[in-house]
Amino acid sequence: MISLVLKKKVSKMRFKYVNLNPSQLLVLVFVFFIILGTLLLKLPFATVDSISLVDALFTATSAMTVTGLAVVDTGTAYTIFGQLVILMLIQVGGLGIMSFAVLIFIVLGKKIGFKERIIVQQALNQTSIGGVINLVKNLFIYSFTIEIIAMILLAIRWVPEYGWGRGMYVSFFHSISAFNNAGFSIWADSLMRYVGDPVVNLVITILFIIGGIGFTVLSDIWHKPNFRRLSLHSKLMIVGTIVLNLFAMMVIFFLEYNNPNTFGTLASLGDKMWAAYFQAVTPRTAGFNSLDIASLHEGTITLMLLLMFIGAGSASTGGGIKLTTFLVIVFSVITFLREKRNITIGKRSIKDKAVFRSLAILTISILFIFLAVFLLNITEPDPFLLILFEVISAFGTVGLSMGLTADLSIIGKLIIVLVMFFGKLGPLTFAFSLAKPEAEKIRYPTEDILTG
Template identity: 75%
Template structure:
């Protein structure tokens, strides 16, 4: 009997490895000593997927439903999902003294969304050193706040868990109301937001910052991410502050101006796939919810711990539209022309992402007894691997949970990864004549 060897391309292998890790995580979360109460298979799968995709949506309360072992499993899945399972595989290869071949480099390139193979192994090394260092430093600062409040054991553990969760943009918290109890706390606000902004800006940008030092010497990608992140965060903060200032359900209930500023800042930056919240999301005005939907869809940076279509994708599409309106042929950013391939890739990512989002919204509107805005918010939060919710997650039906699990999976790996895993590209052997069609 002959056995056919199935050859997988990097996109297909990445999906298989990611799926296996989620299933292993599900099994570990179903172990008797992982939970304090009965957790169904679908809930265990949902939690494992949410952790592995660094989303943060939860169907059961993390602190009360899982034991210390279960929470450590969740933290481990978050770390693997945030830094990339293929990055861990490469690290193990290097520790064992094995040679990193072209296939492994291709997998890392795919996992970290790099445009070339050059320097991917060095990027993995830098990624681990930087990530562990930042998480340990953040843990120290958080422990200064939480150890006096909770004691050494619990304070250090909470600092450890939330440091990993924040840096990897996961949004898992050990309080049922996330960080609402620390809405005006400067230490928690600064440390947590610093972690998920650094984690979400992208490892290539951080590497560029480390090596180039000067802004003008950095790559166009790094410049776009730094400037774009700063502008979007500041603008979003002022808009939320203005919209919610007198809302009795959010900022209006806070006594001091300082607390309102901290809360506005936190809610402005957290939709960039972080998932923590210090205000009741369901209590926000519709206009604020709409702004957060846009921010969640855009997401963080490429090769980061965050999700969404990515900020650079959004900026490429935006400037391409402006180029068309100005009647110019080439999209130019920072005195550099953007290739047509990059523009088409950006359009493909956004279009495929919108297709999955619309399909999920359609299904959930059939299966779930919830307002339309709550359904839309849940789906886009899952696609952007954000983890924010207006309260729908805990009441999802079985079908609803399956749909959200799938959307989280797509959101983490990226729409193009799925498309490339299914497609079989072939070079065109025939060139056909051009003909215009009417559009618009």
């Protein structure tokens, strides 16, 4: 009798601790894979020379969050096994842990319950649970197909240069890294050696633009080839991406045209155009670079800070506050200045919930970035701009650096690890994992507050 009572109490205790909300579960699963990746990278045959536990943790987190910041050179510090571990973390982190869990359930023929669907919805930033399983199926079909096609195209360029074995591996590595917006490269100078190469520039950028536009948009385009029939979200992402990329390309081209340390090293106008194009699109969480970032003018760096903060699209492999979040806030400001009541985009009214959500994301992100910069200014002796660039790059899971990453102190590395983790999961997911939702039972009278 006593044993039966004890068993019931234990079962209740277990249920109490296992009963996590979707946000908390996502955080725990992410932590688990980061720890697993850290342990794998610490194995003797994963590295050429032994690396510290903090460096292994930093690399695992950077790969899992598809950031691309590196404290050691990926191509020389890690063996093929270590590089494959990094690729595995990139693929899982880019497509989503819960997406892989759903794939396993589908392969095994098991039923996917309501709670699992809610977790997938949270992981993919969807507004409803309807169609999330089909979205996951399409996600894998699109992703693997695009990665294979890109690998073949890159192999056509790199096999003649490196031979069959090496050429195919280089193509395989960069195809996965680029599509998942990871920014990891097996070359210490990233893609600077191919600054004017049309094939490398086009394939790599198309990969991370497609990966960053969002799987919801890709699925929408596949089922509705007519632009007019696309959802408002898809239209905003497509038009916003094109406009933002073209604007950034023109600004960078003119800002850097007379810079002797960047465009001044390029022989032809074509190379300069390719360089401007690549540096314009890569801050949207891609992380590759074809020019030395530290040599760019401060005006260019400032523009890149904004692009990294905005980031890619929802339900994509990229980070940042997301382009649609930025656009909702911009249209909200325009609506307020015009003294209109309803926020409209493309003859569609935007729900108040979307506006509140966007403002919450923006506010939490700015506060978190401020805190990280404040702490790094205490622990690191480096200039403010380098620290700010590093933090926003980590938050946006971009992976670009002005050369600060390898010189960070142990505390500095751990701070950046937390920033990458926060940036990948998203401000709201992280906030929801800590906060307890409360039902609004009482409504109080309204009163104005003086602002501005």
